[in-house]
Amino acid sequence: MFDTAKSQYFISLPEALNTINPDLVDEVEYENDWDFEYRNFSEILEAEHDLEQKIWYNRHKVREASIKKGKIKLIDREQFNIKKSQHTIIKDIWEGALASAKKVEETYGAENLSFDDFEWGMINGKLSALRWVIGDEWDNLDT
Template sequence: MEKTPEDRPEVQEPDLDESEDDFALGSLDFSGLSPTDFEEFCFDLVSESGFSNVDWRKGTPLAASPSDRGRDIVASKTLRDIDGHEYQERWFIDCKHYARGVPPDALQGTLAWANADRPAVVLFIASGYLTNGAKDWVAKYERSNRPPFRIRVWEKPQLLRLVETNLDLAFKHDVGTSTLRRVTEILAAESELMDRLWYGRKPSDEDVATREDLSEDLKAGLLASKRRMEEQYGVEELAKDVSSDWTWGYLSGRISAVRWVLGDDWHNLDS
């Protein structure tokens, strides 16, 4: 039987400006993050989203978090009445990093603890989505139990909109996006370009052999380093970088741009 709108769980989204001029990401990719990495991302996301007193209840330096008592993060949200009176809501936040949809049994422990501790809101943050079964279970739980707290869910669409307003979070936590490469990819590109810049600046083997200002040890070390570069990138590929002024300038421009993205000043061509 098809469910009516009243039977379906409400997935509320963060309050965000939906201006058409906002920068739009195409997608988010959390596959490179461990569950602990995802919790750390959620901690920073909550901290940057207007919450205070954000407490990551990891409880142990180990990868697992057995001491969180049903919530990974506890945070406060300041609200204001129309007369100016301010008060704080306490939120329990549970982070769910699943390769597939989050099942109903992954939510039950958090709600059991919430019934005992009485927060104002229980928020589930999923790196993907809750399964349809989980959403139906939440809706039935709310109808049957009328809990003393609200249940909120942030899935990938909500996370996408939040990250759009703070791209530094994606960069810091190595979250993949369709418009921003991972930090690890950028660092790997910078490393290769620096190697190629170094190789292109070195004298030929013949010139090295005739240099009188270099000791034999330095000559041997230089030649050995050149052989490693050639083995890694290929002699023909490295030769392209110095085949003309244009190709050398192109290499220099690429490494300058990548380093600027990583926080360096423009025109840093150190090798």
């Protein structure tokens, strides 16, 4: 029954597939041998924290530039008015923000906190995705 030149006999499926299409076997082996390891929760939280700090720092630097240009004014607590809060910052809160910015610079290095528009998009997208993974809503970029 199997004595013609076109007939082949195999007792294992991988051997038969390898004879017919070796690339297919390599592809199947790759898919089956690939080990996917999930990140542990503490690793996710650490990455989320790093991204949050970098985004906060960027927002802080934007606010700092607005203060230097006079678009935002530093005020005393007694002067605070919720209706004008978009254009003012209470002095002692700003002092705390400056101290926090210094800590972020010490942690990451100021030279590692400057990104182009594409990189900022990636950083914000990563933060949104990590927050979603840990149970938050999509697009939560609060810092």
